[in-house]
Amino acid sequence: MIELLVYHPVQFGASALFGSILYIFLTTWVTNRKKRVDVPIVGPPPGQDSKKGITNVDTKELIRRGCKNYPDQVFQIWNREGHYVLYPMSLAEEVKDLPDDVVNSAQATLEIFYPKYTQLGVDEELITSVRRFLNQNLAKSMAAIVEEAEKGLKEEITVGTEWTEVLIYAKLARVIALISGRLFVGTELSRDEDWIATEIYHTLEVNRGADAIRRYHPLLRPIMQYFVPELRAIFNRHALAMEKVTRLTKAKNQQDMLRKGSSPSERRVLFDMYRDLLGEDKWSNFRRQADTNLTLSLVSLHTTGGTLVKTIYELASHPEYQQPLREEAEAVLSHHNGTFTKESLSGLKKLDSFIKETHRLTPGNLMTMRRLALKDFTLSDGTHIPKGTVIAMPLYETCHDPELYPDPETFDGFRFYNLRQEVDNTNRLQYTSTASDYPIFGHGKHACPGRFFATAEIKVIIATILRDYDLAIDEKPKVMCVGSVVVQDQTRPIKMRRRT
């Protein structure tokens, strides 16, 4: 055998190369075959165009074409993120009710970030903690939200009475990190500058890491992950987060020991609830705590930050809305002892409409209600969905459908406020209400559980900014798409001046 290797190196090399090519070919074939769905293909399928072509494909254009050519039908596309089967709005109610052993929601949403390599993972206990802690405690948490918003805005925005250019995104991301950090982990960590940086930069590093590993063939990724510098930045971020949570947990355990014999740990912050749901054994896995924290920051910080900044850009571009919104906030606050409460926030109906219209015009993603098929199933229109397929609903097209939203390309800040005056069921038109014609937060049992908290943060921050500042902008930032993600040029400054 040794002789063979020594005397026939070329032959051996050729066999190894041939074997590898055959293996890659077979695995690719099996993977693609597994995902075959018998519905129209829009745009280039893999194999019929170069890899570059799929990478550079205009996802927005593809989905628009699919919705136009196949109205109310299922179609499929391939883009830089992979393969999607897109279902029409008429199937949304059915998809929202699909059982959890048939489809997985969180996994499908995280798929575009290559979670295996970027170390993302959502467990059921985390989702339950968000749902229970944030929503059940929202009324009680309002004072903390207001305090952190005031503190953050005071530190970040130091503009005087002259018009001054401000790069608003980074500043507001920090304010959100302060608010969410206080509710998630408590002030012991939330005001630590390293922790704040971790919350803010982790998402950007995950995006870069996903982009970097995507460039390799799926079979090479398990090896290449160790050589991709962008993934190393994520490993380092996790190490830092782990060090921080370890220190915090040990301090908390010490406090609990001091209280021993009295009451169980009070659920002061979201992670106290997470700890109770996990149980002590799993909780003492610091690695898991760190990973979960980072995933939580990924799903919560820039989603909220992006929506907030989009709303600020619209306010700056449409200054005529600033005074009516200011007056509404003043009137509502005067009925609630001058403080924001859960009830007072629901009285901000014009602001609610303004945020909702902003998000309708520029949703954060072209798709929503993504579900990963855990087993084969068939939709009621007869479409067979094989295991491993990601299905999703076109969000941007739904939000820009003239049948649902007259004159859809025009920003009408009070569109939903005016509708609420006309119809009986006004709650249905609230920003946080989900529906198949407004699935910005998804729809059904897996709809975003953080939406009430996110909306409270956004409203408090905007009402506080409007109380203290006038806003303007020379030109509204352009909106573009990277794969299915809709992004706005957040490097464009707005102008602010302190009100006298």
Ligand code: HEM
């Ligand atoms: C404006 C801000 C936000 C937007 C636009 C947003 C949007 C979404 C969307 C579209 C989904 C998928 C829903 C579906 O597929 O049916 C989702 C899921 C989720 N979001 Fe949010 N989100 C926001 C803020 C937050 C915040 C602040 C948190 C946590 C505090 C959070 C935690 C989650 C979790 C845990 C899930 C997974 C739910 C599940 O699979 O059952 N989100 N979000």
